[in-house]
Amino acid sequence: MSDLIELTEAGDGIRITLAYATPDNLTGRAVYAPGACCALRPEAARCLRRAVRAARQSGHVLQVFDSYRPAAVQQIFWDLISDPRYVADPAQGSNHTRGVAVDLTLLDTHGVALDMGTGFDAMCDQSHHDRDDLPVMVQRNRQLLLGIMLQAGFRSIPTEWWHYELPDAADYALIPEDSKVRVQA
Ligand SMILES: [Zn+2]
Numbered sequence: 001m002s003d004l005i006e007l008t009e010a011g012d013g014i015r016i017t018l019a020y021a022t023p024d025n026l027t028g029r030a031v032y033a034p035g036a037c038c039a040l041r042p043e044a045a046r047c048l049r050r051a052v053r054a055a056r057q058s059g060h061v062l063q064v065f066d067s068y069r070p071a072a073v074q075q076i077f078w079d080l081i082s083d084p085r086y087v088a089d090p091a092q093g094s095n096h097t098r099g100v101a102v103d104l105t106l107l108d109t110h111g112v113a114l115d116m117g118t119g120f121d122a123m124c125d126q127s128h129h130d131r132d133d134l135p136v137m138v139q140r141n142r143q144l145l146l147g148i149m150l151q152a153g154f155r156s157i158p159t160e161w162w163h164y165e166l167p168d169a170a171d172y173a174l175i176p177e178d179s180k181v182r183v184q185a
Contacts, residue, residue: 012052
């Protein structure tokens with residue numbers, strides 16, 4: 001059995017907008033079952049809660065787009081994209097399916113998303129970290145998110161400004177589709 005911790009808007013002071021539970025994602029349809037929630041392994045949940053506190057110190061709120069992702073959904077993405085820069089090959093498995101990766105951005109005090117230069121899941125060069133052709137404000141916003149997440153214990157990946165994961169993500173097993181996932185508040 002794999003234990004996942006559920007994070008909630010009320011309990012954790014975050015905004016949860018699960019992109020894959022709506023048609024507003026790269027597949028154009030809702031691929032998460034109704035009732036899908038924001039869930040992470042306990043180690044990653046602890047780090048995310050640290051990030052929530054750090055974001056609050058600069059007057060921001062985290063908006064989560066994705067966290068634990070079932071393997072079947074990863075397969076749907078791979079069938080559609082098959083580009084390992086943006087989608088993990090299901091044969092290797094996604095760190096989302098390990099329950100230790102999270103996709104997110106920052107909201108300001110009015111609940112407005114900071115300008116990160118591209119939308120979440122924009123699979124293009126402009127989504128990469130370390131670009132020198134983005135406006136100063138975008139650089140600043142991305143660096144703010146990066147600082148918050150690194151300080152909280154996550155690491156970034158080069159190709160997606162919105163994706164963070166535990167540094168030892170590969171050490172965690174993929175959470176099997178048919179395992180009973182216990183979501184605890
Ligand atoms: Zn991700």
